[in-house]
Structure formats: structure tokens, C-alpha cells
Amino acid sequence: MLILLVLSPLFLGVSMQRTTTLATRRVLRGWFPNACTLVICAPPETEERDQGLPAVQELQGVKEDINNSEFERLETQIRDLQTQLDNLKASVIKTQQVLLTPHGVIVGKKIFKTDGTRGDYDAGRASCSHMGSTLAVPRDAAENSAIQQIVTWHNAKALLGITDMAEEDKFVDLNGSVIEYSNWAQGEPNSKGNEDCVEMHPDGKWHDRDCALDWLIICEF
């Protein structure tokens, strides 16, 4: 009886602590089989859980508040970054326009440019690719006119990014798509010999020619 009186505060203390684990209680019960009457004084397991629920909900609410706050902060950061990116893009385009003048021509969203490089079809493709661009392909009269300006300045004939290498008389761009705009000179294309490439003359007209010839290389950006 004396032992039980001495141990009572211990068991009561243990039962009142939420951090006491079920495993700990099982061990204590194993040590003192008769102490079950004391342990039963502790709140039943279900009662403990019920009392704990409001605290968990409160914590969950705090967690959600933090998450929402973090989400809003990230949203604001993304918007700021998007604005900075848009400004940077506009700045780059403007810089290109300045740097290209008077060596390039801007038409719509396209820029046609040459650095005076000359070469055949393979060299021309490689040269433009080296600058992160492709051979010029006029898609309409305005673009054709823009390229013609450059051709006239250089008083040369320029290579276009158009061929009928894959299928005779089927002229495609560098992506393999059949061209929808053309400005052939009278009698062209006539595929004399082996003419699978296209050149532009100073008058803006197109001629199919041998791809091994030497042309002014104009790239588009």
C-alpha cells in the first residue's frame, strides 16, 4: 500500500504528459501489473485525442497561413522577374536594331543581315548557323524588298534559304516546308543542268542556280 502511495504521483504525472508514449505505459504496466487501477486514472486514449484536436487544427491553420503567405511572396517575385525579362528582351531587340544599322534591314519582327561573307550553299548555311541564324528566306513582298536592299548595296547576287534538292521543282525552305511566296524571274526556275539553289539578283528577282556557286550570304534573325 505504501509503495502504491509513493508511486501514485509518478503514474499521475506520467499520465498527464501528452508526450508520454503508449509504449512507455505498456512498459510501466509490465513492471507493476497491479498498477493498472492507477493508470486507469489517466484520461482514456480517446479522450486524450479529443482534447488534442483543437491544438492540431490551430497548428494546421498557422501552417496554411504560412503557406499562403509564402505562395503570395513567390507570386510577387515571379511577376517581378517576368517584368524584368520583358524589359531585357526589349533592350536586346533594341540593341540588335542599333547594331545592325546600317548593315541590316528590319522588316516586321525579322532582321536580315550580312557581314559580307561569301560562299556556296553549304558554307552559307554554316555561316548563318554560326551566328545563331539561318539563310534568308523572304516570306512576302516586304521581306523580299528588304533583302533586295542589301543585295543592291553590295551590288551582288545573294543566296536564299530555298532549294529543290529533295524533289525537282518542289522548292522548300530549310525546314522542308513548301514555300508559299516566290518572285521568280521570267523563265525561272528552269533547272538548267543541276540547279537546285536559289539566288536573288539586284532587281529582287529569283533564279535557280547550281548550289556550288559563290554568293553573298544574307542571314535572317
Ligand SMILES: [Ca+2]
Ligand atoms: Ca532543280
Ligand SMILES: [Ca+2]
Ligand atoms: Ca535557272
